[in-house]
Amino acid sequence: MFTFLKLLKPFLLPPTLLAAAFAIGCLLVWRSRKRLGLGFLMSALAAYTLLSLDPVANGLAWTLERNYRTPISFDDHRDAAAIVILAGGATEPNAHHAMGELSGASWRRLWRGVSAYRSLDGAVPIIYSGGSGDPFNKVSHEAELAKSYAELAGVASTAFTAETASRTTHENGAAVVRILRERRPGDMPLKILLVTSAWHMRRAVAVFRGLDVDVVPVAADVASRSFRFTPLSVLPSADAFSSSVTSIHEWVGLLGYRLLGRL
Secondary structure, three states, X not given: OHHHXXXXXXXXXXXXXXXXXXXXXXXXXXXXXXXXXXXXXXXXXXXXXXXXXXXXXXXXXXXXXXOOOOOOOOHHHOOOOEEEEEOOOEOOOOOOOOOOOEOHHHHHHXXXXXXXXXXXXXXOOEXXXXXXXXXXXXXXXXXXXXXXXXXXXXXXXXXEEEEOOOOOHHHXXXXXXXXXXXXXXXXXOEEEEEXXXXXXXXXXXXXXXXXXXXXXXXXXXXXXXXXXXXXXXXXXXXXXXXXXXXXXHHHHHHHHXXXXXXX
């Protein structure tokens, strides 16, 4: 199921859909069905342009992020069982680069979690959850890499657990709950500080709450912001397109989780 869903996902997202619309349009024009072909081409161009505009990207991100902000103070959450940081991706070592690197989302999630840890004077341990999301490469060094950076930032090695078996948000939840039940079998419900990207928080919170976990959202990697009109804001950009695709990807994920009964 995991591999099937990973292979299906690209066909539900703008890059593949727009490429398909462009290819169909070109084929129709070539086959002398110019009006219909031009319709496909113009629709693909219009969709790409809209998704590449900052106001559209910002609005899509806002629909996911509007209810989640980082707490101003963590003092009321010293009873949390853990600071749970969800993995956001990393590059793997290869012949040209001996060391992997955390993605931008992973860095921002890790730093938000480390900041919470330091705000709580190290009283609440960290669990970094996430293995490989690639069905064709089951090895991931992300969690261990994150642990090494956290230790450089002052996190005690005994206070950082790297969970590397989970591949999805649902599996993250199950793995973290299993770890915490072993540590604190009498706690009902378990309470965690949950760190992930703001656009991913809605799905992550729903998964953990569905597992009877008391969740305090700690949003990182925020994509939406107060809109400020400039000449650049009305021009298409790669950053805006990437943000739009990320938001649509997350809405597809939320719909898929509801259909699978995971929310």
